Amino acid sequence: MMSRRMFALGVGFALLAAACGGSAASSGSATRSPRDTVSVRQVTGVGSIYTDGSGMALYTPAEEATGKIMCTGSCTSIWIPLRAPASGSPTEAPGVRGTLGVITRPDGVRQVTLRGAPLYRFFQDSAPGTVKGNGIMDSFNGVTFKWHVESGRRSPMAGPSSSGLGY
DSSP: OHHHHHHHHHHHHHHHHHHHHOOGGGGTOOOOOGGGEEEEEEETTTEEEEEOTTSOBOEEEGGGTTSOOOOOTTHHHHEEEOBOOSSSOOEEOTTOOSOEEEEEOTTSOEEEEETTEEOEEETTOOSTTOOOOTTOEEEETTEEEEEEEOOSOSSOOOOOOOSSOOO
16 A cells, blocks of 8 residues: 555656656757747837747847857846757747847857847746836946847837836
């Protein structure tokens, strides 16, 4: 009787682990995350923006427009790099303007870029269609960043100005 319970518990744990973190990568095949897909979404009051495959807004800081990664360390707990697939290229949905690419961050993580500029999500955007990071200025490691939601335009979108961190 005890071994039957232990077996059932083990099976339940294995199913839970597979649902939470299991991936085909462990079997040797490449996996795709919906997050490495760049899409276009209309957001009331903001307009057409780029999102990851889960609908979360994507941002770029003006200071990284040339492709040089400057948001490192604690910056990435606020501005979460959009991870690229382990191999290959990110997926581009219809309507995305600009070339998607991949850059390797100083920590070795592959990050999705748009026209060479790295893409990030903002930690306070709690649901698809939320755009709380547009226009925020903050500072990490002696670098001041001005963030804008990505819209596919060449110049940063105008957004609400912020004199503080906002978080």
